[in-house]
Amino acid sequence: MDEYLLCVGGQWRPGRSPAVPAVSPGSGETFAIVATADRADVDDAVQAAARAWPAWAARSPFERAAWCEQVAARITARRDELARLLTLDQGKPLAAEAYDEVGELAEYFAMAAADARRLDGAFPPSASARRRVITARVPLGVVGVISPWNWPYTMGAELFAPALAAGNAVVWVPAPTTTACCALLAEIITGTGPPDGVFSFVPGPGPVAGDALAAHPGVQAVGFIGSVATGGLVAARSAGKTQLLELGGNGPLVILDDADLELATEAALEAAYLCAGQSCTAGERFLVHAAVRAEFTERVVAATAGRVRLGDPFDPRTTMGPLNNEATAAKFDRHVADAVARGATLCCGGRRGAAAGFPTELYAEPTVLDGVTPDMEIAAEETFGPVVPVIEVASAAQALELANAAPFGLTMAVFTADLERGLAFAEQARAGWVNINASTNVWESHLPFGGRSGSVSGRGRVGGRFAMETFTEPKTILYPAPELGKGGG
Secondary structure, three states: OEEEOEEEOOEEEOOOEEEEEEEOOOOOOEEEEEEEOOHHHHHHHHHHHHHHHHHHHHOOHHHHHHHHHHHHHHHHHOHHHHHHHHHHHHOOOHHHHHHHHHHHHHHHHHHHHHHHHHOOOEOOOOOOOOEEEEEEEEEOOEEEEEOOOOOOOHHHHHHHHHHHHOOOEEEEEOOHHHHHHHHHHHHHHHOOOOOOOOEEEOOOOHHHHHHHHHHOOOOOEEEEEOOHHHHHHHHHHOOOOEEEEEOOOOOEEEEOOOOOHHHHHHHHHHHHHHHHHOOOOOOOEEEEEOOOHHHHHHHHHHHHHHHOOEOOOOOOOOOEOOOOOHHHHHHHHHHHHHHHHOOOEEEEOOOEHHHHOOOOOOOEOOEEEEOOOOOOHHHHOOOOOOEEEEEEEOOHHHHHHHHHHOOOOOEEEEEOOOHHHHHHHHHHOOOOEEEEOOOOOOOOOOOOEOOOOOOOOEEOOEOOHHHHHHOEEEEEEEEEOOOOOOOOO
């Protein structure tokens, strides 16, 4: 059985806390043993990073960019191994999703390389004719990254790839339920030969390893992707540091009376069932105009039955795998049960585990609920499961009001045949990202992505140079101007 260790200051070693089993959500089998860091392990990693980052920052951005490209090349060369371990550890279907995540992972390092080469400064004017001024962006120092289990590779990489390319050192705490696949990625990164301490890997429970990293006085910046509740704890513990927090959503997907229902149905499948609904960008409230609600719901139920195949994530025919952990599955149960008890109609799905004929209790059927109301738990919270909750609205104005009433503000989508109408909705929607006639799960990794100000969905922006700018700061250099007519010939 494979055993995965910590990497601290360039050295792979056991954690000070007892190692724990890695259990596949697809089969229920223990397939590896993973090390667990305690607070002292995190402290060791931060101290190693503090020693390493000045020399790393002093390297040419082009040298760091070349290293990032080397990491991207090694990820691509080992894509089969990365994808298979991702499926085993996280549960997402190998053919339908895992290879795509590995491809995007490589792209994050390639993009960080390009952005590092273009991270420029300025030559602003001085108030004095006898002075000159340079401003340059410089790394912050030690960046702590705490990442989630739903996209174990890419959610970490969208933070630490730009941080590393910009000249910072990184200490990474991944989610405990996907430690094994993250350890393989850490081994690939460290195997490309960065200086010892530039990248450390210290998996462990959030209240221990994550808390120690967020609060550590030697950490200058914290990047966190995860739930709203945990994000609030991370923000409090890392007060005073630079923070990049990408938190939860309850993505409203609005379907107006003039929408193309074939297009909207296609988008609904992607919004609700990608990664078994375990995405912060998932469509979790479907606000559908009364004139088209019945037809849209019928179309989604038929498409779910005909096209979504829940099953063994290693089976190439599978399009949706199990949920990753019991806490997420229990919330799915609770939200569906609450909706049905309060009058919603269960159109399909709703069961999980043995009741649905699967080997573990983490398999949740793709589910469609009609007659959902805004006061139900499934409409007010982030479900993180494969469900389409349909809420009827009487107008675009009501849809916008309901969409904006939630405390979340990450993503929204609106479907309409009228572009002007769609743009008007998008401009008034309180979300950091709004799609017109596309699923809430459609996004591009080089664009700024994050929660709207005033919402609980986070602060700052990931995405290419936007994350890199967060993990750097402007430094001003002022110097005397040379006298005219003096100097070289």
